Amino acid sequence: MELNMRLYQKLFTGVICLGLLTACGSTNPPTQQLTETQMVIQQAEELGAEDYAPLEIRDARIKLDLAREAVKDEEYDKAIRLAEHARLDAELAQIKARSGKAQKEVAELRESIRVLKSEIERNQRNN
Amino acid sequence: MMNLLQQIHTTFLPKAILGLIPLLLIFTGCAGPQAANSELTTATEAYNEAQRDPSIAQFAPVALKEAEEALERTQSLWEAKADKSSVDHYAYIALQKTRIALETAAFNAANQEISRSEVERQQVLLDVRRSEADRSEARAQSALEEARGERALADEARRRADLLAARVNELEARPTDRGLVLTLGDVLFETGQSDLRSAGMKTMDDLAKFLQEYPERNILVEGFTDNVGSESFNMELSRKRANSVKAAILNRNIAENRIRTVGYGFQYPVGSNDTAAGRQQNRRVEIIISEQDGTITTRGQ
Structure with a gap:
């Protein structure tokens, strides 16, 4: 019985230690996450984020760089959070670029409709 | 926190209405007054503003829901007195998700407007062609009338010439x-x-x-x-x-x-x-x- 108790105690201590370790932070660099974030930033750039969301895309790049530095310093938790922020900034930049382009298209269509309507009026006046 | 209160409310209210008041007091006492987190306040304000805009619910309901969930998670962390850096981190996520919801709504609204405008443009193009056809027809018609007028004049001149010849003959x-x-x-x-x-x-x-x-x-x-x-x-x-x-x-x-x-x-x-x-x-x-x-x-x- 005493032996069993000791075993339970050891197991319990182990679980606590594991829990503490997990709480303390990651033991592996978030390489995958950084790669993904880099891709999201790249997609945002391809969508024209530089024109439509220059501040957001700048924030994303800076935070990704900081995340990489944190990885070098083996501050993985910090790296994860920075990468997460960078990704959200890049996602915001993407949707801003899409939205900006769509609004431009709306403006162009409206202008085209306006021109066509004035053409109709001119035709009717000349009749 | 509200959900919990609600639960307490429904569970105990029918049995012990009077017991509710001290319970609430105890609960509030437990939560205690807590210093506001400025990041969380910013995120909450941004979310509330987005929620008041009916076009967000119409054009980006999923993104708005994600923002709401991120905000709730931050709120619970803050209530659980998690460390400031964690609350700040999740508050920023909630804020960015709210902004993404706003832009998504703008993007979807613009797309809807593009579809509508394209239909309108096609219609207007048809109208342009019709008006051009009308105009050409009107021109053709007036040219025809002009030609008829000229022919009538020519006919009249010939008739007068014929008449003159006849009169001269009579004379x-x-x-x-x-x-x-x-x-x-x-x-x-x-x-x-x-x-x-x-x-x-x-x-x-x-x-x-x-x-x-x-x-x-x-x-x-x-x-x-x-x-x-x-x-x-x-x-x-x-x-x-x-x-x-x-x-x-x-x-x-x-x-x-x-x-x-x-x-x-x-x-x-x-x-x-x-x-x-x-x-x-x-x-x-x-x-x-x-x-x-x-x-x-x-x-x-």
Whole structure:
């Protein structure tokens, strides 16, 4: 019985230690996450984020760089959070670029409709 | 926190309404007053503003829901008194998700507007083509009418020309270099006198009618005699005969300025004064009808 108790105690201590370790932070660099974030930033750039969301895309790049530095310093938790922020900034930049382009298209269509309507009026006046 | 209160509320209210008040007091005591997290406040304000915009719920319900969940998670962390850096981290996520929801709504609204505008543009394009077709048709129509008008004018001119030819034929006038010439023979006048016989009146009627129909044309009346008798007598007689023709035309309502007269006596014979037939030919009145410009050249000019 005493032996069993000791075993339970050891197991319990182990679980606590594991829990503490997990709480303390990651033991592996978030390489995958950084790669993904880099891709999201790249997609945002391809969508024209530089024109439509220059501040957001700048924030994303800076935070990704900081995340990489944190990885070098083996501050993985910090790296994860920075990468997460960078990704959200890049996602915001993407949707801003899409939205900006769509609004431009709306403006162009409206202008085209306006021109066509004035053409109709001119035709009717000349009749 | 609200959910928990709600649960407590529904669980205990029916059984112990009075017990609720101390319980609430205890609960509030447990939560305690807590310093506000500025990042969380910013995120909450941004979310509340987005939620009030009905277009966000319409155009980006999923993104808004994600923002809401991120905000709730931050809120619970804060309530559980998690460390500030964690609350800040999740608050930023909630804030960015709210911003993404706003932009997603703008993007989807713009896309809907693009679809609508494209339909409208197609419709307007059709209208443009229709209006262009209408315009071409109107132009073709007016060209046709113009052509018809020109043809009508041409028809009218031809009709008038035909009529003139017919009238000239009726008058028995002959075309010459000076214009149409109508000759009134000696037999239409009383012998040795200037009065027109009734037979001449018929010719006067025709001539007056002609002048009424062609108001741009004028006439020159020239009197001639044979060489029997003195020059002055013949000159006088030729003038008188020309004037009696003028008087007859004036009587038929033709303006005086359209009629000129001249007497030439025995000048310009057309036949030989040696024979009776030739002398009769020479005793005559010639009426020259002008062309449309109204002018007639006088003899010897």
